[in-house]
Amino acid sequence: MLAEYSGLLVILALAFFIAGLLRVAHRFLGGTQREFAEKQEPFECGEKQIVSPKQRYAVKFYLVAILFVVFDVEAVFFYAWGALFQELGWFGFVSMAIFTIPLAVGLVYEWQKGALEW
Amino acid sequence: MDLWTVVRALFIILVVVAAFAPVITWVERKQSAVMQDRIGANRADIGGITVLGLLHPLADVLKLITKEDFVPAGANRFLHALAPIIAAIPAIIGFAVIPYGATYQFPGHEPFTLVGADLDWGLLYIFAIGSLATYGSVLAGWASNSNWGMLGSLRASAQMISYEVTMGLSVVGVFMVYQTLELTDMAVAQDSTFHLFGFLETFGLVKTLPGWLSFAQLPFWGVFVQPLAFVMFLTCIMAENKRPPFDAPEGESEIVAGYFMEYSGMRFGLFYMSEFIEIVVIAGLLTALFFGGWSIPYLSKDELIAGMTPVMGVGLATALTMVAHVATFLLKVVIMIWLQMQIRWTLPRFRYDQIMDLCWKIILPLSLVNIFVTGAVILLVKGAP
Numbered sequence: 001m002l003a004e005y006s007g008l009l010v011i012l013a014l015a016f017f018i019a020g021l022l023r024v025a026h027r028f029l030g031g032t033q034r035e036f037a038e039k040q041e042p043f044e045c046g047e048k049q050i051v052s053p054k055q056r057y058a059v060k061f062y063l064v065a066i067l068f069v070v071f072d073v074e075a076v077f078f079y080a081w082g083a084l085f086q087e088l089g090w091f092g093f094v095s096m097a098i099f100t101i102p103l104a105v106g107l108v109y110e111w112q113k114g115a116l117e118w
Numbered sequence: 119m120d121l122w123t124v125v126r127a128l129f130i131i132l133v134v135v136a137a138f139a140p141v142i143t144w145v146e147r148k149q150s151a152v153m154q155d156r157i158g159a160n161r162a163d164i165g166g167i168t169v170l171g172l173l174h175p176l177a178d179v180l181k182l183i184t185k186e187d188f189v190p191a192g193a194n195r196f197l198h199a200l201a202p203i204i205a206a207i208p209a210i211i212g213f214a215v216i217p218y219g220a221t222y223q224f225p226g227h228e229p230f231t232l233v234g235a236d237l238d239w240g241l242l243y244i245f246a247i248g249s250l251a252t253y254g255s256v257l258a259g260w261a262s263n264s265n266w267g268m269l270g271s272l273r274a275s276a277q278m279i280s281y282e283v284t285m286g287l288s289v290v291g292v293f294m295v296y297q298t299l300e301l302t303d304m305a306v307a308q309d310s311t312f313h314l315f316g317f318l319e320t321f322g323l324v325k326t327l328p329g330w331l332s333f334a335q336l337p338f339w340g341v342f343v344q345p346l347a348f349v350m351f352l353t354c355i356m357a358e359n360k361r362p363p364f365d366a367p368e369g370e371s372e373i374v375a376g377y378f379m380e381y382s383g384m385r386f387g388l389f390y391m392s393e394f395i396e397i398v399v400i401a402g403l404l405t406a407l408f409f410g411g412w413s414i415p416y417l418s419k420d421e422l423i424a425g426m427t428p429v430m431g432v433g434l435a436t437a438l439t440m441v442a443h444v445a446t447f448l449l450k451v452v453i454m455i456w457l458q459m460q461i462r463w464t465l466p467r468f469r470y471d472q473i474m475d476l477c478w479k480i481i482l483p484l485s486l487v488n489i490f491v492t493g494a495v496i497l498l499v500k501g502a503p
Contacts, residue, residue, distance in 0.1 A: 004237060005237075006235075007126060007127050008234065008237070010124050011130060011211050011213075011234050012207075012211055014128075015207045019202075019203045019207055020203075022183070023203065030187040030383055030384075032186065033188070040190055040191035041191060042262070042380060043266065043374065043379060044265065044266075045374070049265070053260075053265050067478070068280065068282070068283055075290075079241070079286070079293060079299060083298055085293070090497060093494070096489075107482070116474070116479060
């Protein structure tokens, strides 16, 4: 039963090998490392860094992320339902329609509230 | 684990990573050159031989590997090194579940399927792997202690999680038509034809369809039964790959290079490589979902084998069919890659609010409508069980 996963394991191992090989090759074949202050500082188009990115910042798309969670969970239900759709018939169709209505209403509400305005 | 599993996996890695991806970087340059009326890459040579500039990918790799392995001050050294690897690995393993050939039965042998791993949840695997790639770009911007990088990774995370939802919802119609999540089964289901006006017979509107309508006998491909899903899925998956016209997270003219701006050498090279590998994976996925995978239009696998068997015997007929199927699949992948290149060099970059509006306000409602319209049509035409 787990036999079909062996191909996946081989590809995963090869992917790690390729990515690792390129990084290791870069480490050993890369040019000499010279460190001086101007080179080390983060690129800011020639300016000194005015604000540090390491402080707290407002995530403006917080609402988008919440919507993502709602709709991604819904999408998972849709996959299973879609793959069995022709067996479920009209019963499945109507059930899914009832399931989708609250989400559609939620989307319209967010839209009206301006959560999707950028 | 037998030898053939390893061989099938190696074929994928060799074709996708070692053959297609480097050549695409060359195609990208030549395509842009053609569209901008230039000559394009043609300088790299070995002893004066340039092979149309095909040595440029090799020169790129050598150059990137021999650059200094540089980490800027204040960066998180561990995450800075980890991010490109997190970006590259999902791109490489995405192709594992895409079938590049059918199931073949040679006389006296076990049947086998030409696919890396024949998972019955193949498409869910693709979506899961796709969402892992988000971490690469988000970590890269966050770890490099740069404001531009930070902005880029914020944009990348919002864009990628938004399009993940619609990417999943836009293909539900395809599951409903083929009744499977398994990409190998989906390709088998597409290896047949259907009549575009067949529903007229089903509803009894005509007794038999007139002969001049036989042009509407189409391959049972996703692009013909779910054209809207194809357009939406193509849009979403190109946005997931963050290439133009959806390259707001990189935005050279606004935020320099976005999330990978503090990356150089092979650290940058891995991001670059994963982008091009993803093009191949996307092309393979589009082929498997919407263009029948390995299937040859109007010539199903069984017909092909049965037709050749009297001439050359079952073994050779199966082998030739297998070669023809793999060649068909690769041809379709090449066409899909070309389509992506064409889109990338034709359209200008969208504004960020346009990208988000396209996702939440257009594709999401449309994909929900598509699901229910598809459902109603299937139940009306095929009849409820």
